[in-house]
Structure formats: C-alpha cells, structure tokens
Amino acid sequence: MIASVASAFPDVSYSQDEVGALLGLDNPVARKLLAAPHIRSRRLFLPPADPVTGRVPDESPAELHAKFRRGALEIGGRAIASSLKAAALTPSDVGYLLCVTSTGFLVPGLSSLFSRELGFHPALLRADVVGMGCNAGLNGMNPLVQWVRNHPGRVALLVCCEINSAMYVRDESARTGMVNSLFGDGAAAAVVTSEASGIRPYVRDFESFCMPDRWDAMRFDWNDDVGKWSFHLDRDIPYVIGDNVSKPVGRLLERNGLRPESISHWVLHTGGGAVIDGARRSLGLTEHAVRHTRSVLRDFGNISSGSFLVSLERLLDEGSARPGEHGVMITMGPGAQIEAALIEFAAGREAQP
Numbered sequence: 001m002i003a004s005v006a007s008a009f010p011d012v013s014y015s016q017d018e019v020g021a022l023l024g025l026d027n028p029v030a031r032k033l034l035a036a037p038h039i040r041s042r043r044l045f046l047p048p049a050d051p052v053t054g055r056v057p058d059e060s061p062a063e064l065h066a067k068f069r070r071g072a073l074e075i076g077g078r079a080i081a082s083s084l085k086a087a088a089l090t091p092s093d094v095g096y097l098l099c100v101t102s103t104g105f106l107v108p109g110l111s112s113l114f115s116r117e118l119g120f121h122p123a124l125l126r127a128d129v130v131g132m133g134c135n136a137g138l139n140g141m142n143p144l145v146q147w148v149r150n151h152p153g154r155v156a157l158l159v160c161c162e163i164n165s166a167m168y169v170r171d172e173s174a175r176t177g178m179v180n181s182l183f184g185d186g187a188a189a190a191v192v193t194s195e196a197s198g199i200r201p202y203v204r205d206f207e208s209f210c211m212p213d214r215w216d217a218m219r220f221d222w223n224d225d226v227g228k229w230s231f232h233l234d235r236d237i238p239y240v241i242g243d244n245v246s247k248p249v250g251r252l253l254e255r256n257g258l259r260p261e262s263i264s265h266w267v268l269h270t271g272g273g274a275v276i277d278g279a280r281r282s283l284g285l286t287e288h289a290v291r292h293t294r295s296v297l298r299d300f301g302n303i304s305s306g307s308f309l310v311s312l313e314r315l316l317d318e319g320s321a322r323p324g325e326h327g328v329m330i331t332m333g334p335g336a337q338i339e340a341a342l343i344e345f346a347a348g349r350e351a352q353p
Contacts, residue, residue, distance in 0.1 A: 003196030006082035009043035030177030038273030042184035068104030068166035076161035133333030160306030186303030201343035209248035242278025265327035270297035
C-alpha cells in the first residue's frame with residue numbers, strides 16, 4: 001500500500017517568459033515552446049542574474065554537480081520528511097530506502113547521503129536507480145512493493161529526486177531549447193507499507209514494455225563543445241509513446257480481469273503536452289482523466305521520475321477515490337520504455353494482501 005506521498009520543489013517559481021530571458025533562449029523553437037499553454041511555471045535552482053545582461057551566468061560542470069548535490073539534499077530531504085510525517089513515521093522506521101535520479105551522479109549515491117543526513121537506522125537497506133530517466137519511478141517502486149509483501153509490517157520509502165537545471169546546456173540549438181523549455185526541478189517521496197490509515201492505493205501488479213529499436217529517442221550525449229552532458233529528446237517521442245502505451249496497459253488489465261472502462265483513476269507521467277495527448281488518445285481517456293497530469297505539468301513542467309507521484313499526490317488530496325476502485329499509473333522514458341502499475345483503493349487494513 002502507498003501510505004503517503006509528498007513532493008518538494010525549489011522555493012523560486014519562474015514563468016516561462018522569465019526562464020527564456022534568464023537562459024537566453026532566443027531560437028525560434030525555444031520561443032514557440034515557451035509560449036505554449038501547457039506549462040505556465042517551473043521551479044528551478046538558478047543562480048542570480050547578471051544585473052547588466054539580465055541573464056544567469058553559465059555554470060561550470062563542477063558548479064552544476066555541486067548544485068545537484070545541494071539541491072537534491074534540500075528538496076529530497078523535505079519530500080522525505082513530509083511523506084514520513086503524513087504516515088506518522090520517522091526515518092528510523094524505514095527498512096528499505098530506494099532513490100531514483102537521472103540528473104546527477106554520486107558514489108555513494110543519494111540513498112547514502114540521505115541516510116547520513118536524516119537519521120535513518122544503521123540497518124537500512126539501500127538502493128539507487130540511476131540513469132533510467134522519466135520512467136524510473138515505477139522501476140523503483142516495483143522492488144519496494146515486493147519487499148513489503150515479503151516483510152509484512154515493514155516500511156519502504158521511494159524517493160525520486162531530479163535537479164534538471166543541473167543538466168542544462170546553454171547554446172542556440174533547437175535540441176537544447178526544447179529541453180530547457182520543458183524540464184523543472186522537483187522531488188517526490190512515497191511511503192510503501194502493508195497497512196495504513198485512510199483510503200489508500202494498494203499496488204496490485206506491474207507491466208513493462210520496451211522498444212529497444214528506439215533506444216536513442218531519449219538519451220544523454222557528451223557535448224565536447226561545452227564539456228557537459230546534453231539531453232536529446234526526439235521530436236517523434238509523443239507518437240512513439242502514443243502508438244505503444246496501450247500495449248503494456250492492455251496486458252496489465254487483461255491479466256487482472258479488467259477492462260479500460262473498469263479504471264476510475266489514471267496517473268500519467270507529465271512528459272509534455274504532446275506526450276499526454278498521445279497517451280490519452282491511445283488509451284481512449286477523457287480530458288478529466290488526465291486533469292492531475294495536466295495540472296502538474298502546468299505548474300512545474302516535466303520533473304522526470306517523480307512527476308507521476310506528484311499527480312498521485314493531487315489525486316489523493318482530492319479525496320475522490322473510493323474503496324474498490326481501480327487506477328493505473330503510467331511512466332515512460334529512455335529505452336524507450338513504458339511502465340504501468342495497477343492500483344486498487346482500499347481503506348486501512350483492507351489493503352493487506
């Protein structure tokens with residue numbers, strides 16, 4: 001059961017116009033994307049602007065790495081604290097901590113950093129999922145759900161922490177303009193237990209779908225010109241996702257004796273306006289079904305692996321789910337990979353397997 005979900009973001013929110021001015025996004029592709037209505041604001045860790053140029057300085061690889069570490073500890077720590085508080089737990093209650101990120105690299109990883117800083121138990125089981133991209137939140141949740149099933153009464157914690165502004169590259173290409181107009185910084189944490197109070201989702205099953213022939217549709221490449229990693233997002237990715245998302249969802253529902261009309265709640269990754277449109281058409285969803293996905297994209301942009309958890313957080317806060325109703329969570333990202341999970345809402349102890 002997902003006992004609680006909480007998110008955290010940088011304190012400063014920027015409009016798309018402000019981001020464009022601060023980063024100097026002047027190419028036509030970037031200007032068009034910044035003007036699109038599906039994103040209105042993003043939370044970002046940006047340095048102070050130069051008072052003369054009005055632009056933020058270009059950060060070195062060392063400065064970007066330091067920003068990732070500092071930002072991840074700040075907002076990841078806040079998301080962890082809020083999720084545990086909501087479940088009436090403390091860090092010492094957690095038996096398994098799994099951290100997900102694709103926007104920075106640390107050895108030891110974020111799980112070790114949080115363990116040291118936040119007071120987790122020395123017997124904590126740790127794992128880090130690094131480099132899987134936007135789909136990785138469900139990749140991380142899967143082993144936690146299995147572990148809790150095998151350890152009744154124990155507590156697991158999923159933390160998705162992405163400092164996308166630590167991966168920004170500043171140039172005039174359409175490629176970087178697309179990335180810099182879409183991604184924001186954010187963290188989300190989910191407490192997974194065998195029981196909890198209130199109406200909460202129990203994770204029933206998972207399904208994956210990989211398209212290895214499209215492995216290069218979303219990827220990091222090394223940019224020799226600037227000495228940084230640069231993210232590539234294929235312009236066809238909305239169609240790749242839209243054409244294939246129904247395949248893992250269909251298998252997931254069929255295996256569990258359900259049909260699409262049996263699903264009351266849909267929680268999708270906020271990949272972008274066109275990605276949401278493609279998935280919605282493929283699955284035959286109403287606009288109401290993707291309202292939380294749309295609102296998270298609108299308010300924060302694409303925050304990569306934790307996006308679906310923020311949508312789930314909004315669904316839970318809404319209080320519309322009822323015991324016995326089913327939901328589907330969907331993430332997608334590099335690989336190209338689509339992940340899906342079936343949830344069933346239950347009240348308290350009714351959710352135990």
